[in-house]
Amino acid sequence: MKNARGFTLIELLVAITVLAIVAVLGWRGLDGIVRSREQLTQNMEQTRGTQLTFAQMQSDLEQFADKTLLRERQNILAENSRLVFVRTVLVENAPSQLQVVSYTIRDGVLARTESRGARDLIELDALWKAALEQTGPQTPVGLQAGVASMEFRVWEGGGWRQPNSSATVPAEQPKCADPDPSKCKITPTNKAEGPTGIEISLQIQGQPAPLVKVFLLGAV
Secondary structure, eight states: OTTOOOOOHHHHHHHHHHHHHHHHHHHHHHHHHHHHHHHHHHHHHHHHHHHHHHHHHHHHHTTBOOTTTTTTOOOEEEETTEEEEEEEEOOTTSOOEEEEEEEEEETTEEEEEEOOOBSSHHHHHHHHHHHHHTOOSOOOEEEEEOEEEEEEEEEETTEEEOTTSOOOOOOOOOOOOSSOGGGOOOOOOOOOOOOSEEEEEEEETTOSSOEEEEEESSOO
16 A cells, blocks of 8 residues: 555654653652652551550559658669669569569660569669669560650659759748747658659650650559
8 A cells, every 4th residue: 555654763752752751750650659658657667666665664654663662762763765663563363573674775776674573672672773784684675666865754742853853852840939849730741752753755766856655653
């Protein structure tokens, strides 16, 4: 057939160029979708990890042992991205025990360590010292990766304060004007009982603001 003709070379080049442009645009769109999905998955994993971490902290801090039980021994240390405290452990059909729990950041991973149970305060003193020096035989359990820092505030004396700042000084007793001391009524002063709450801020790498949660100490 004399009138039959095919595509010219220029037409083929134009068609190939158009197809190449469409393929590049499609690949960029698909790549953007994949990256967004990966970022969303990572954020969901971080959120889930934070929820599990805060749930574990709440479970531990609900069993917080007060100083009265420990005979005025130190029961909490919160500083330098490290939280160490004493909690009670309820064992079925057995007397309760005391345990030292530590939360520390190691190479960007927030890890939890718990000591063995102690039945007396002398043994507890040794476990507390080992926890502070990080020389205990227990292996830390990683809870969440990508943690840059951990900061604290404690609720004590009716307000928030930094753990290393001094607590409120109890008011002095008013002096009795009666010369007979037996007629003077002595009212007890407000003795510092230690913190009753703690605020924990976790700064996750790549996040603009820290994740903050408040816990009651010894809520149960």
